Amino acid sequence: MRTIHVSLQEAEDSIGKVDARVLVCDVLGVDRAFLATHPFHILTETQDARIDMLVAQRLLGQPVAYLVGKREFYGRDFEVDGNVLIPRPDTETLVEAALKRMPATACSVLDLGTGSGAIAITLACERAEARATAVDKSAGALAVARANAERLAPGRVEFLEGSWFAPVAGRRFDLVVANPPYVAAKDPHLGQGDLRFEPPGALTDGSADGLDSIRAIVAGAREHLNPGGWLLLEHGYDQSETARALFEAAGLREFASIPDLAGIQRVAAGRAA
Numbered sequence: 001m002r003t004i005h006v007s008l009q010e011a012e013d014s015i016g017k018v019d020a021r022v023l024v025c026d027v028l029g030v031d032r033a034f035l036a037t038h039p040f041h042i043l044t045e046t047q048d049a050r051i052d053m054l055v056a057q058r059l060l061g062q063p064v065a066y067l068v069g070k071r072e073f074y075g076r077d078f079e080v081d082g083n084v085l086i087p088r089p090d091t092e093t094l095v096e097a098a099l100k101r102m103p104a105t106a107c108s109v110l111d112l113g114t115g116s117g118a119i120a121i122t123l124a125c126e127r128a129e130a131r132a133t134a135v136d137k138s139a140g141a142l143a144v145a146r147a148n149a150e151r152l153a154p155g156r157v158e159f160l161e162g163s164w165f166a167p168v169a170g171r172r173f174d175l176v177v178a179n180p181p182y183v184a185a186k187d188p189h190l191g192q193g194d195l196r197f198e199p200p201g202a203l204t205d206g207s208a209d210g211l212d213s214i215r216a217i218v219a220g221a222r223e224h225l226n227p228g229g230w231l232l233l234e235h236g237y238d239q240s241e242t243a244r245a246l247f248e249a250a251g252l253r254e255f256a257s258i259p260d261l262a263g264i265q266r267v268a269a270g271r272a273a
């Protein structure tokens with residue numbers, strides 16, 4: 001039977017320190033401090049076997065978030081599985097930009113392509129007055145998002161299945177936010193790292209430049225925004241200028257391009273007249 005120290009050392013040698021600690025903590029149901037303060041704690045046979053199994057899956061490339069079934073986003077744990085994109089720290093830039101533009105009074109928010117529900121649920125949690133609607137074309141993703149909402153913001157988010165604005169025909173919102181697929185169809189990154197395991201339809205819309213979803217959302221935004229309402233979109237590292245042109249062509253004003261923590265232009269914002 002192995003101790004925490006031995007098990008951790010073996011896992012670290014295979015998959016590196018950070019991933020090893022996350023997996024061992026998850027199996028034992030403890031935090032990182034426990035690993036440091038209980039090195040001679042003996043694992044049960046089941047724990048031992050489970051750690052070996054998770055390390056083997058990680059070695060095959062499975063993302064850690066899928067192995068432990070969760071990822072932290074904006075200070076909250078979101079359940080994730082292979083039906084949803086793993087929420088990225090970059091997307092917190094979109095959340096911050098949205099919070100800055102949300103009216104302090106009661107307001108309506110639409111999150112297009114909600115995936116795990118990370119954006120819609122975070123905005124609902126951060127603003128008690130907001131009513132959030134979340135759309136995704138994937139039924140599997142919506143099941144995950146609903147479970148997250150049930151735990152983090154019960155009764156606060158409406159979920160609808162369909163393509164972009166189709167499920168909200170005739171409705172208007174104070175804020176429309178989206179982190180749509182924006183990777184070009186032939187981008188080699190799609191075949192590398194964690195991306196190999198995420199739903200392809202969450203990463204790319206299959207268009208040569210990856211911008212078809214952004215084009216569709218920008219084109220439909222004015223018909224679904226209240227006067228003065230904002231559209232905020234996450235986009236790829238090299239898509240800021242195209243986003244600006246699309247926002248202007250769609251008659252959205254006060255265009256702003258917002259950098260992520262690495263200083264890369266990552267979020268486009270524009271306002272309905």
Ligand SMILES: C[S@@+](CC[C@H](N)C(=O)[O-])C[C@H]1O[C@@H](n2cnc3c(N)ncnc32)[C@H](O)[C@@H]1O
Nearest residue numbers: 085087113114115136137138163164179180202
């Ligand atoms: C990049 S993921 C974003 C997930 C989540 N909002 C986040 O930021 O972590 C894009 C999401 O858009 C959804 N999607 C793709 N095409 C769609 C469409 N035509 N209509 C609605 N949702 C779509 C995918 O299923 C996926 O959940």
